[in-house]
Amino acid sequence: MDEKFKKIAMENSDSIVHLWLDEIGSMKDYNYTSSISEELFESTNREFVNVIFASIKNQGNSKTVEDFSEKLINLGWPLSYITDGLQVFRRVTIDYILSQSDQVDSTYISNVLQSVDNWTEPIIRQLVNEYTGSWEHIVSLQRVALQELSAPLIPVMERITIMPLIGTIDTERAKLIMENLLEGAIKHNSEVVLIDITGVPVVDTMVAHHIIQAAEAVRLIGSTCILVGIRPEIAQTIVNLGIDLGKFPTKSSLKKGFRKALEITDRKVVDLDKKYGEIEEMIDSLGEG
Known part of the structure; x- marks a missing residue:
């Protein structure tokens, strides 16, 4: 059943991406991204959703996820951007898959929910782990640099x-x-x-x-x-x-x-x-x- 839902998501990725971008864009004026330029915000959102679909298709791509997490840290974007974006993706994808079927029984809905969760949860864990790992590494380097500057001889x-x-x-x-x-x-x-x-x-x-x-x-x-x-x-x-x-x-x-x-x-x-x-x-x- 999971492969069936994955096929629907991949074949209709353009529609899901469009819905996701619309919802993420509507959040811009009310959160931490309000001061970010439209061009940077849009390009980063597109890169984010591409990372999500690449992870679903390839069952996780560590290098792509690592590079994206490091980019967010360098941009100064908070971890909540990742978690919010994945929650929106989860909701949009579930709604879209359900809209493509006439079945409305609880079993079908439960299978859709479980399938989408199986895609998004590993991505959340991987992105969060990569983000926090990169952040801790940067903080560690900064701490060493500050220590060297705090008592120079x-x-x-x-x-x-x-x-x-x-x-x-x-x-x-x-x-x-x-x-x-x-x-x-x-x-x-x-x-x-x-x-x-x-x-x-x-x-x-x-x-x-x-x-x-x-x-x-x-x-x-x-x-x-x-x-x-x-x-x-x-x-x-x-x-x-x-x-x-x-x-x-x-x-x-x-x-x-x-x-x-x-x-x-x-x-x-x-x-x-x-x-x-x-x-x-x-x-x-x-x-x-």
């Missing part, structure tokens, strides 16, 4: 690295900061590591504790940690909280911290214009002599 000069921190610091991020500091300091053979908290909006007891732990860990592997970006309000908060930051150097700005790092590594900033002037004066005095 930047080698700016031989033996000197900087970790600029922006945003709030929670326990999970503090752990990442610690790991990146230690791994990066060893990898870059850092003698001095500057932690820049200019972009950290609030430094409370927990944040200060995490920073102190990180600085202490860096000290234990033989490097010096300099905390920079101590704004006046942050300094006042630290004093009011009774937090001791005396174990490692602190500076109000990255510029001052970098100068300190140069001193620690036996280097300094030289004014070339001034230096050239001194050399010229020395040459002039030698010439006069």
